[in-house]
Amino acid sequence: MLHNIRQYQVPLQKYMAMMDLQERNQKLFYKLLIDNVEELLPIVYTPTVGEACQKYGSIYSRPQGVFISLKDKGKVLEVLRNWPEKNIQVIVVTDGERILGLGDLGCHGMGIPVGKLSLYTALGGIRPSACLPVTIDVGTNNEKLLDDEFYIGLRQKRAIGQEYAELLHEFMTAVKQNYGERILIQFEDFANHNAFDLLEKYGTTHLVFNDDIQGTASVVLAGLISAMKFLGGSLADQRFLFLGAGEAGTGIAELIALEISKQTNMPLEETRKKIWLVDSKGLIVSSRLESLQHFKKPWAHEHEPVKELVDAVNAIKPTILIGTSGQGRTFTKEVVEAMASLNEKPIIFSLSNPTSQSECTAEEAYTWSQGRAIFASGSPFDPFEYGDNVFVPGQANNAYIFPGLGLGLIMSGAIRVHDDMLLAAAEALAGQVTQENFDKGLLYPPFKNIRKISAHIAAEVAAKAYELGLATRLPPPKDLVKYAESCMYSPAYRTYR
């Protein structure tokens, strides 16, 4: 099978072959993916899955997951009950409004929940039959899709306001009614306004987390914790600048502020002041407070207005620059050079996905900083030779976190997600990075060990759930890492007599 897949030159064709295999022989699909994770992750996941979503209508061969549309209003529970598997443990749901950094892809966003759940199984060991991909179809504002003969969703503008909220509420209620209190719901690639509102609204009643806000935050924090371990210094000594103040930017900023606050006992209001964000209108400063969306307000610090990113770099003098803008090529030569003139070892993360939306490439980060940057990106980049050195860029992608986090929640029977679990997951991931990894420039352990890493993350998350009284599978197992490993699905053919 691997030989087959390798014969395709075009990544999208490899993707289609993998999707075919998933349908035809699920065990073999997972066996292949687990044993060749570094080679196949960029195919079934970022970046190729992004292209697959863009072309989803024209490569469509068979339905995947459950679509719930405005037309199903009043019947959502019935729709869910049509799914053949009854014992669902995790749902990844999108409404397709902000697929990666690609914007509104409507129902064609289904590729994302499908891809994320393949990773839940391959990287986190959740049984494939316990995973349910869902796309909520409330229309799309993407004119090109509305005119596309192969578009598979409702041909109407997006429902908003009450109509949107009612469908989502019916879905959330039906999910709990059908699968119980311990069903994990991962929100994925919603647009900012809905993402923050849904998380706030359902965070207290359901086992939910938003991967783009919280998963990304945890993986970035892990990278920064490991950077501090090897470079010396503490997070509290750093100055942070973000390009992009949406889900990922503000989510990461908040988790960093929380971690610094725990480390130093400084109040959160104080630790937030070490962190600055730039959005499409420039540096977020207090004079803009009135007009800011609510999730940006905590980051409006005292400063004169600054319009351009490069001027913000020179004004704030960050030690760490993080791109979460969804806009490619925004870390220009001047920006990277400014970071390199301010810092001996500038830390630069280009997190937007897929590769086309990355704020800069690995090659640019290393070249423009004369090989001094500590670089990580959301989508994978190949190792880059610069002078006598080969730099291996880290992949700061939430794929390191959500499979292990999910396993930890499920195995402990957790009923809520708590920020302390995200901190625990970040520390567990950082704990897996070795000196040898770091010597190659890696802030994250290689993906080839991901199942072991996920077991450690799961164990720490479960330990937090027990500590916080949020776990319902009692009594707690003695050795949580061993227990996590014993829970993990492995694709093997059964022996028959």
Ligand SMILES: O=C([O-])CC(=O)C(=O)O
């Ligand atoms: O899917 C990925 O690669 C990471 C992610 O959540 C996003 O970019 O929205």
Ligand SMILES: [Mg+2]
């Ligand atoms: Mg996402």
